[in-house]
Amino acid sequence: MEERDALLKKKVEPVVEAIPAEKLEQLDDILCRYEGKPGYLIPALKDAQELVGYLPQQVQGRVADMLGVTSSHVYGVVTFYSFFTITPRGRHTIRLCLGTACYVKGAKDILENITREVGITVGETSSDGRFTLEAVRCLGACGLAPVLLVGADTHGNIVPKDTVSILEGYQ
Amino acid sequence: MVTLTIDGVEVTVERGASILEAAQKAGVRIPTLCHDKRLVPYGACRLCIVEVTSRGRTRTMPACFNPAREGMEVATHTPKLAESRRMQLMLLLRSHPLLCPSCDAGGNCRLQDLVHEYEVPELPFTRESRYYHVENESHFIRFNMNLCVRCGMCVRICDEVQGENELSFIKRGMECEVSTDFGRPLQCELCGQCAQICPVGAIASKWLVGTARAFEVNRVNTVCSFCSLGCVLTVAERKKKIVAVSSPADSHNEGNLCVKGRYGWPYAYSEQRLKKPLIRKDGSLQEVEWNEALSFVAEQLMAIKGSSGPGSLAALGSERLTNEEAYVFNRFARTVMETPHLDHAGGYGYRALVDGLGSALGFPASTNSITEIREADVILLLAADLTETHPVAKNEAIMATSRHKGELIVIDAVKTKLTGRRGTHLMCKPGTEHFVAFAMIKEIIDKELFDRKALDLRADGLDELVASLAPYDPDAVGALTGVDADTIRQAAEKFARASRAAILLTDGMNRPAQNVLLARAAANLAVITGQVGKESGGVFVFGEKANAQGAIDMGLAPDLLPGFRRLADEEGRARFEKAWGGPLPQEPGMNAAGILEAAEKGAVRGIYVVGENPLETYPNRGQVERALGSLQFLVAQDLFLTSTARLAHAVLPVASFMEKNGTVTSAERMIQRLKPVWKSVEHKSDLEIFTALAAMMGKPAMTYPGPERVMDEIASLVDVYKGVSYDRIGDRGIQWPCVDTDDPGKRRLYEGGFPAGKARLQPAPTFQASPNQGGPFYLTPSSLKFHSGSISQFSFSLLEVVAGAVAEMNRSDMKAVGLVDGDRVRITDSFGASIAVRAKGSRRAPAGVVIVPQHFSEAKLNTLTRWDDPAPRVRVEKV
Numbered sequence A: 001m002e003e004r005d006a007l008l009k010k011k012v013e014p015v016v017e018a019i020p021a022e023k024l025e026q027l028d029d030i031l032c033r034y035e036g037k038p039g040y041l042i043p044a045l046k047d048a049q050e051l052v053g054y055l056p057q058q059v060q061g062r063v064a065d066m067l068g069v070t071s072s073h074v075y076g077v078v079t080f081y082s083f084f085t086i087t088p089r090g091r092h093t094i095r096l097c098l099g100t101a102c103y104v105k106g107a108k109d110i111l112e113n114i115t116r117e118v119g120i121t122v123g124e125t126s127s128d129g130r131f132t133l134e135a136v137r138c139l140g141a142c143g144l145a146p147v148l149l150v151g152a153d154t155h156g157n158i159v160p161k162d163t164v165s166i167l168e169g170y171q
Numbered sequence B: 001m002v003t004l005t006i007d008g009v010e011v012t013v014e015r016g017a018s019i020l021e022a023a024q025k026a027g028v029r030i031p032t033l034c035h036d037k038r039l040v041p042y043g044a045c046r047l048c049i050v051e052v053t054s055r056g057r058t059r060t061m062p063a064c065f066n067p068a069r070e071g072m073e074v075a076t077h078t079p080k081l082a083e084s085r086r087m088q089l090m091l092l093l094r095s096h097p098l099l100c101p102s103c104d105a106g107g108n109c110r111l112q113d114l115v116h117e118y119e120v121p122e123l124p125f126t127r128e129s130r131y132y133h134v135e136n137e138s139h140f141i142r143f144n145m146n147l148c149v150r151c152g153m154c155v156r157i158c159d160e161v162q163g164e165n166e167l168s169f170i171k172r173g174m175e176c177e178v179s180t181d182f183g184r185p186l187q188c189e190l191c192g193q194c195a196q197i198c199p200v201g202a203i204a205s206k207w208l209v210g211t212a213r214a215f216e217v218n219r220v221n222t223v224c225s226f227c228s229l230g231c232v233l234t235v236a237e238r239k240k241k242i243v244a245v246s247s248p249a250d251s252h253n254e255g256n257l258c259v260k261g262r263y264g265w266p267y268a269y270s271e272q273r274l275k276k277p278l279i280r281k282d283g284s285l286q287e288v289e290w291n292e293a294l295s296f297v298a299e300q301l302m303a304i305k306g307s308s309g310p311g312s313l314a315a316l317g318s319e320r321l322t323n324e325e326a327y328v329f330n331r332f333a334r335t336v337m338e339t340p341h342l343d344h345a346g347g348y349g350y351r352a353l354v355d356g357l358g359s360a361l362g363f364p365a366s367t368n369s370i371t372e373i374r375e376a377d378v379i380l381l382l383a384a385d386l387t388e389t390h391p392v393a394k395n396e397a398i399m400a401t402s403r404h405k406g407e408l409i410v411i412d413a414v415k416t417k418l419t420g421r422r423g424t425h426l427m428c429k430p431g432t433e434h435f436v437a438f439a440m441i442k443e444i445i446d447k448e449l450f451d452r453k454a455l456d457l458r459a460d461g462l463d464e465l466v467a468s469l470a471p472y473d474p475d476a477v478g479a480l481t482g483v484d485a486d487t488i489r490q491a492a493e494k495f496a497r498a499s500r501a502a503i504l505l506t507d508g509m510n511r512p513a514q515n516v517l518l519a520r521a522a523a524n525l526a527v528i529t530g531q532v533g534k535e536s537g538g539v540f541v542f543g544e545k546a547n548a549q550g551a552i553d554m555g556l557a558p559d560l561l562p563g564f565r566r567l568a569d570e571e572g573r574a575r576f577e578k579a580w581g582g583p584l585p586q587e588p589g590m591n592a593a594g595i596l597e598a599a600e601k602g603a604v605r606g607i608y609v610v611g612e613n614p615l616e617t618y619p620n621r622g623q624v625e626r627a628l629g630s631l632q633f634l635v636a637q638d639l640f641l642t643s644t645a646r647l648a649h650a651v652l653p654v655a656s657f658m659e660k661n662g663t664v665t666s667a668e669r670m671i672q673r674l675k676p677v678w679k680s681v682e683h684k685s686d687l688e689i690f691t692a693l694a695a696m697m698g699k700p701a702m703t704y705p706g707p708e709r710v711m712d713e714i715a716s717l718v719d720v721y722k723g724v725s726y727d728r729i730g731d732r733g734i735q736w737p738c739v740d741t742d743d744p745g746k747r748r749l750y751e752g753g754f755p756a757g758k759a760r761l762q763p764a765p766t767f768q769a770s771p772n773q774g775g776p777f778y779l780t781p782s783s784l785k786f787h788s789g790s791i792s793q794f795s796f797s798l799l800e801v802v803a804g805a806v807a808e809m810n811r812s813d814m815k816a817v818g819l820v821d822g823d824r825v826r827i828t829d830s831f832g833a834s835i836a837v838r839a840k841g842s843r844r845a846p847a848g849v850v851i852v853p854q855h856f857s858e859a860k861l862n863t864l865t866r867w868d869d870p871a872p873r874v875r876v877e878k879v
């Protein structure tokens, strides 16, 4: 269980990746519409994420400056909505349940399979940009344990060795 | 008004008051975990639920945000409520670590208290642990989010009161925590308000960690000694170290403090504190016993008096003396040294009050109380960067512009935190702020935006004012100040039409030659628009240091006696001659600038400096250095071996604010008591020194057994202090005028009219550009919220935040001069004097302005400042 707790509490380290200058210029062009309008934070963040793909510190800082709010406030909103992400994401997000029921029924083996086949563990994105893996506490579907989500699709009663074939369906 | 009963007690409150407020008034305690009277009610914890019966129906509801209504019957402690509160506490404890024995908040935790009070018997739910790391990278403040109960008070106080918005709730649900963006260390005001308001130990002062527990400390209520707002402090001390500073919720500052008041104290136990007196022997300062030092000082002063006459002596006091010390120093200078030359704060730092408000209105003091500001519809900030100088008063402007939907008019040459709030910023050229304000007055008069009949009844001098304003042609004003006529017009109109408008300015040593003009403009504006003697109106002049007001009240000025009596005033002089047992000069002596000039010429031979560091804080350092260097005898009385003390022939180490008794008077005329947090055996108080010297100099009659007796004497001689005594000051303070022993003091001046019958409008100054040339940049001396005068340099805590002077420049100027952040620059004035400091790009500085903070010895900023020029022109070069 300690191992599971460690996975669940694992902090996702923000990616420090320089955004190319021309991207930043485009960003400013988009954001200037919202200049001095703190009420437009969510649309501004949505536009920024569409352009850059995710919302690293640098981008959040620009949004904060432009709208005239503090960067803490922006971060609070970004982390509140699961739609926003502070790390680059793969095309598909795998959410693996590490709740007690799923864990007991083999979630750990599923995780090992994913790590072996895709090369990522919790909080990481595969280098080909295909998958991002997240651990969640309980999806409320314990009857189907062990459970994993890929994008919006739920996969239940998984036999760990089938993990790979499930993922095959997502390119 | 509505009347309701709470637990059977009938109580009447104002419409709109909450049930909780009604209960407080009725003396009934309702438990809360997310409520603070400074904040907008939030309703997160639901511990304040009560049973309300009205019109035959009984419902449960939170007391903190439901208004009290007529006829309600409220029950606060039924068995059902107790059960429900117990359940909520059990739920809270589900994820709260039960490490009370090792928690620094143990014994000082609202959750712990409530769990105890409600006798929570067990923890029936499966525990859910949280895993946040403990954030320990910020100055002074530590975050341990595992302990957070998500009451939101930290986030709200930072936003609603401080206006910083540095903290946010991040993430959701179980993972929700309080943090900055990406968990970076705090870059805010570091006021520690979040740590004080946190009901548990989730945000705490680092000083407490592992040093002391709530029940191991000794607590003393005293007054902050940094700025002039006089915030009440509760100092928690253990083993002669200050481990925590808070402020009582019922204080006039409502429990708010700034970073200095909370974390600025280590100077008091700095290793650099002088422990023994020093006298100059064979060219160097050497430690001696008190007796030897005092007789040396007495002899030398007597010798100069004997050989060159008492007029060759001079005395310079400070805004850091208590009222009692300032009073006795005044008596000492005038009747023992027998010199007419007495001054303080550079001789100009306080004149806004004396020659500005005093001449116009009658009393050299701010007119209203600070907490009224938040209700003003318009606040005019006249070159007042309150965030940096008087942070707790800045909170008033924050509340005024958010909760109360008021607006600011900021006349300032630099951007400040407040220029981004609701309202307008009239960004003018440095040193021309008063011209903009007088131009507003002209507009108000020209457009008849005031009630002329009423004005004629309450003020004289309108015709002279109008005549002096003739040259203030809008286009000429625009050209000189950089603010265009339309903007001034709009601001004037907004101010004149506001129903409650307050004017705020600051008075201090970083603004030579301008203080008085700003205050005169402010007084005129307030009088003309009828804002004097009115709630949430008036003029505030915030002095720089703790007892700025008291130093004036006690007459530490060449032309004043205690109680604002002019030396020229026969009756006043006679009163003090009788009490002090000696003749007093009829003519004013020299002010600080005059004293230094005379010293340079040899006409003044000996100066007694108490609590001030002229070499670093007076303008024109070169001159000060020559003046002090040419003296036959210089005594410096201070906590530290300041640069002035190094030039002295005798240095007397004194008790600090943490070690002495006495009173100080704040910028809202609030007289409050200082109480020693610990006793110092090495240091004498300034009072003990003055009386000892007086006895040695042949005036043994000048004895006082202690500060309380001094206050009794002050009360017997100073009209506005007449009803004041230590008993009456008590824990809450008293605002003068307090004219007899039944007078509760006054929150506002002039409600019943002006003392002279009418106010006196002050003519506008000659309208012209400063003649000083010398370079493309304006030099603007500034204050930093993390420092105060030069004393804060001895607090390692404050130095840890800002260690030295850095010049702030506009990025475009940096580029033009070829600078990057951190480069050293040489700043040179037209006289060829220069200083070297590091520079950084800053959004505060408009193009053409260099901002340099005044607090740091090594920067020697006063090399470039001048007595007669608020904004010297300088060149900036890379070195």
Ligand code: SF4
Pocket: B141, B154, B157, B158, B162, B164, B165, B166, B167, B186, B188, B189, B190, B191, B192, B193, B194, B195
């Ligand atoms: S120290 Fe003050 S400004 Fe900083 S986060 Fe706490 S409340 Fe906000």
Ligand code: SF4
Pocket: B147, B148, B149, B150, B151, B152, B153, B154, B155, B178, B194, B197, B198, B199, B200, B202, B203
């Ligand atoms: S950190 Fe403290 S004040 Fe802030 S939400 Fe948590 S418990 Fe409340």
Ligand code: SF4
Pocket: B224, B225, B226, B227, B228, B229, B230, B231, B256, B257, B258, B259, B260, B261, B262, B390, B391, B392, B393
């Ligand atoms: S605002 Fe002034 S008086 Fe209040 S705590 Fe800060 S420095 Fe002290």
Ligand code: FES
Pocket: A097, A098, A099, A100, A101, A102, A103, A137, A138, A139, A140, A141, A142, A143, A145, A146, A147
């Ligand atoms: S534990 Fe996995 S769905 Fe509940």
Ligand code: FES
Pocket: B031, B032, B033, B034, B035, B042, B043, B044, B045, B046, B047, B048, B049, B062, B063, B064, B065
């Ligand atoms: S105090 Fe009323 S809900 Fe918390």
